Amino acid sequence: MVTIATTKLNSGNTIPVLGLGFWETPSNHAAEIAYAGLKAGYRLLDSAEAYGNEEGVAKGIAQWIAEDPKKHLREDVFYTTKIRDGFHGYDATKKALQGSLDKAKPIGYIDLVLVHSPQSDYEKRHGTWKALQEAVAEGTVKNIGVSNYGIKHLKELFAYPDLKIKPVINQLELHPWLTRTELVKFTKSEGIIVEAYSPLTRAKKFDDPDLVKLGKKYGKSPAQILIRWSLDKGFIPLPKTAHKERLASNLDVFDFKLEPEEVELLSGKNEDLKFCWDPTVYPLDNEKK
Numbered sequence: 001m002v003t004i005a006t007t008k009l010n011s012g013n014t015i016p017v018l019g020l021g022f023w024e025t026p027s028n029h030a031a032e033i034a035y036a037g038l039k040a041g042y043r044l045l046d047s048a049e050a051y052g053n054e055e056g057v058a059k060g061i062a063q064w065i066a067e068d069p070k071k072h073l074r075e076d077v078f079y080t081t082k083i084r085d086g087f088h089g090y091d092a093t094k095k096a097l098q099g100s101l102d103k104a105k106p107i108g109y110i111d112l113v114l115v116h117s118p119q120s121d122y123e124k125r126h127g128t129w130k131a132l133q134e135a136v137a138e139g140t141v142k143n144i145g146v147s148n149y150g151i152k153h154l155k156e157l158f159a160y161p162d163l164k165i166k167p168v169i170n171q172l173e174l175h176p177w178l179t180r181t182e183l184v185k186f187t188k189s190e191g192i193i194v195e196a197y198s199p200l201t202r203a204k205k206f207d208d209p210d211l212v213k214l215g216k217k218y219g220k221s222p223a224q225i226l227i228r229w230s231l232d233k234g235f236i237p238l239p240k241t242a243h244k245e246r247l248a249s250n251l252d253v254f255d256f257k258l259e260p261e262e263v264e265l266l267s268g269k270n271e272d273l274k275f276c277w278d279p280t281v282y283p284l285d286n287e288k289k
C-alpha cells in the first residue's frame with residue numbers, strides 16, 4: 001500500500017499531498033468508496049454538503065477505523081467538507097455547519113471546512129468566515145479555508161477587521177489547460193496551499209498526444225501523468241473516481257517525477273479552459289451593476 005506524504009498547513013496542522021474527490025460519487029456508494037479509498041492508501045477525502053454524500057464518507061472512515069482501531073487512527077485521516085453558497089452568512093453557516101457536524105458524528109470532528117465559493121456578498125462572506133473561525137475556537141473544526149476564491153476575494157478576506165484565522169487552503173480547478181498562474185502565485189505567497197480540483201480534466205483530455213507520449217515514457221496512464229503534473233506544480237490534487245479498481249492506479253504516482261521541461265510542456269497547454277464552474281471571477285459588491 002502507498003504511504004502518502006503530508007505537508008504543513010499555515011495552521012500548524014498537516015495535510016496529505018494527494019486526496020480523493022467525492023463530487024458525483026453517489027451517496028449510496030460513498031461509504032464503500034471512502035472505505036476502499038482508505039484501504040488503498042488515501043488519507044485525504046474531499047466531500048461537500050452540496051455533494052449529498054457527507055454521511056456516507058464519514059461512515060466509510062468510521063468503518064475503516066473500527067476495523068483496526070490500534071492502527072487505523074482518526075488523526076491519520078483528513079476529512080474535508082464545504083459550506084455551499086446558499087448557506088453564506090453567520091446564522092446560515094452556523095446551521096449548515098451543525099448539519100455537517102451531525103453527519104460527521106461517527107468521526108467526531110471535521111479536519112477542514114471550505115467556503116465552497118465566494119458567490120454571495122461582503123456581509124454574507126464575512127459572516128460565514130466569522131462562524132468558521134468560531135468553530136475552530138470550539139474545536140469542532142480543525143482548519144478552515146476557501147475554494148474558488150480569486151485574488152480580490154482573498155484580499156477582501158484578509159481585510160476583515162476581526163480576522164483571526166487565515167485560510168489554510170484555496171481549492172481551485174487546475175490542470176495543464178487551466179494553470180491560473182497569477183492566482184496560484186498570489187495564493188502561495190500568502191502561505192495558503194493550493195488544492196487542484198478536476199485534476200484529471202474530468203477525463204476529457206486523456207487522448208492528448210503529449211500526455212500519451214509521456215505516459216509511454218514513464219509506463220503510466222494519462223490520468224497518472226496529470227496527477228504527477230499537479231504534484232510537481234506543488235498542488236494537492238484531488239482526483240475523483242467511484243471505481244474501486246481506479247483508486248489504486250490514481251495513487252500509483254509516487255515512483256516517478258516529470259522533468260522540469262515536461263512540466264513546462266504540459267503547462268504550456270494553458271488556454272483558460274474550465275470543465276467546471278468559475279466563481280473566481282464573481283464580482284465584489286462594488287463591481288456589481
Ligand SMILES: NC(=O)c1ccc[n+]([C@@H]2O[C@H](COP(=O)([O-])OP(=O)(O)OC[C@H]3O[C@@H](n4cnc5c(N)ncnc54)[C@H](OP(=O)(O)O)[C@@H]3O)[C@@H](O)[C@H]2O)c1
Pocket residue numbers: 020021022023024046047116147148171172196197198199200201202203221223238239240241242243246249250276
Ligand atoms: N471546490 C469545487 O468547487 C470543486 C469543483 C469540482 C470538483 N471538486 C473536487 O475535486 C474532485 C475532483 O474533480 P472532478 O470530480 O471534477 O474531476 P476529475 O477528478 O478531474 O475527473 C473525474 C472523472 O475522471 C474519471 N476517472 C478517474 N480516474 C480515472 C482513470 N484512472 N481512468 C479513466 N477515468 C478516470 C472519473 O470517472 P469514475 O468515477 O467513473 O472513475 C470521473 O468521470 C471532486 O470530486 C471534488 O471532490 C471541487
